[in-house]
Amino acid sequence: MVTPKVPVANQGANTRLAGKPDRPVKLKNFFAELKRRRVYTVAVTYGVVAWLLIQVVTQVFPPFEVSNWAERLVIIAIVLGFPIALVFAWIYDITSHGIVRTQEAQPERTRSATEYSHPNDRSIAVLPFTDLSPGKDHAYFSDGVAEEILTALAKVDGLRVAARRSSFWFRGKEAELPEIAQRLNVNHVLEGSVRRDGNLVRVAAELIDARNGFTIWSETYEREMHGIFAVQDEITCSIVDALKLKLEISPAPRSRSTDAYDLYLQGLFLSDKSTEEALRTSLEFFGRALDKDPRFARAWIGIAKSWLWLADAYVEPIEAYSNVRDAALNAINIADGEAEAHVYLAEAKRILDWDLRAAEAEYLRALEIDSNSTTSNYFIAAFYAAVGEREKTLRYLSRTAKIDPASLWVSNFAGEIYRYFGLFDEAMAAGERSLQLDPTFLYSEPLLAALYREMGRFDDAIALYKKSQDVSGRVPFGLAITYAKMNRRDEAREILKAVCASRGPYTPGDAIAHVHVVLGEHEEAIRELQRAYEEHSSSLHFIGIAPEFEPLRSDKRFVSIVERIGLEPQKVFAVKAA
DSSP states (O other): OOOOOOOOHHHHHHHHHTTOOSHHHHHHHHHHHHHHTTHHHHHHHHHHHHHHHHHHHHHHTGGGTOOHHHHHHHHHHHHHHHHHHHHHHHHEEEETTEEEEOOOOOOOOOOOGGGSOOTTOOEEEEOOOEEOOTTSOOHHHHHHHHHHHHHHHHTSTTOEEOOHHHHHTTTTOOOOHHHHHHHHTOSEEEEEEEEEETTEEEEEEEEEETTTTEEEEEEEEEEEGGGHHHHHHHHHHHHHHHTTOOOOOOOOOTTSOHHHHHHHHHHHHHHTSOSHHHHHHHHHHHHHHHHHOTTOHHHHHHHHHHHHHHBTTTBOHHHHHHHHHHHHHHHHHHOTTOHHHHHHHHHHHHHHSOOHHHHHHHHHHHHHHOTTOHHHHHHHHHHHHHTTOHHHHHHHHHHHHHHSTTOHHHHHHHHHHHHHTTOHHHHHHHHHHHHHHOTTOOSSOOHHHHHHHHTTOHHHHHHHHHHHHHHHSSOOHHHHHHHHHTTOHHHHHHHHHHHHHHTTTOOOHHHHHHHHHHTTOHHHHHHHHHHHHHHTOTTGGGGGTOGGGGGGTTOHHHHHHHHHTTOOHHHHHTTTTO
């Protein structure tokens, strides 16, 4: 769900400075809110249907000698139903997941000049290209073309590019360009479409100045598949030229097989899904791409990415991260300048070797290659949080939020880290932002619910966890922790059993230990933490800063585990009080 439009603060300020009342601005906001809540659409639809029903009633009732009072009753019911339908449209929204309450608009507030893109700022968002193929079955390809252009533009000096996850979030949303540009803090937007029919590809692209809606540049390309790399380069060069920037683009990798590229894009499309089936299928596509071109570094990066997201959720971490490390090293051996490969290698070193110093070196290498990468900033923020580097964590969290402002995952993650640090106001803002961006974003553990639990808002936490379960089909650990916190011990244990059953053959020991600690079952918690250590759970490094584990900090066995995974106990235990 797209958040409502917010009037530019400077416009409001100018109105007030001129001595004019605020009423016109508020009235404009009211009409904008009617549009956002689809009240106009409901009104028009209701009117059309009502007119048809009245026609049917007035034409059909008399021949069947239905009494006049029945005809009047139907018409009165239709008329009375109109305001009820409008009120319903104002309060509720119909989504693919059912009827949900419409989120309130964010209140208008005065923003500093730094929150808006400067008029002379060279900034752009690349929206997902529309798939116009006859079978509408090439979304992976149209996404891939847009992402290739975005990646190339991100390397241009002097050009700020909105991150992929934020830009692609607007797919299918009812949002106008000025709103998109304001949400992503950019001045320009690139839209496009791709039509693929056999070996023929037609790509249309349009660069728009979002401040005035004017088209700066547009072009349509028709090529055979083997010319797709040249098309992507031509679009990139045209944009750079239109924005009066300088760029030296390296020649397209002609030795790369277009068949390998197509297979890679299919794998990349699936690697962004969260299901085990999609992730394993993506591995097949990446493998087939490498069969066509063994030196295709990004296919190796795709393999590392898919194994990373399979780890812990579906596959034991030792197996998964061994594959992550192998794939990342292969990618780096082919092309050392791929930041994402260094991030995945850093994760493997952190988890398989418990080598935090070596992991940090790889994270920093990734940032050196691409300081504006969401992946690089996201993972190093998590790393610094785990090792107790509070100031560095907050700095990289802030950078990640600026790079990827519409990312649900970033907001959700930030909420949890802020909670660990005791920054409840910031945690609440980040968690609520996730739900404002998309009320049905509950596929992961809704970390806002953990904050509700810690604040004593148990009913709100339970409601959010149950919504998560309805959407994802997996019972959240947080629900068991919440019942334990409420001293509903039997329910907590039953939920814990259900959690483990819903996750298949592998469940991280440290996740189970969370519940045991809150239940006061410290022996069971230590046993699960020891298992997590032996199995190299990827989330084990967070036990030092997680408030749920505070009762164990005086236990020498807990301190020993914290030390064995490379952490400094006194440093991480003190992070909340810093």
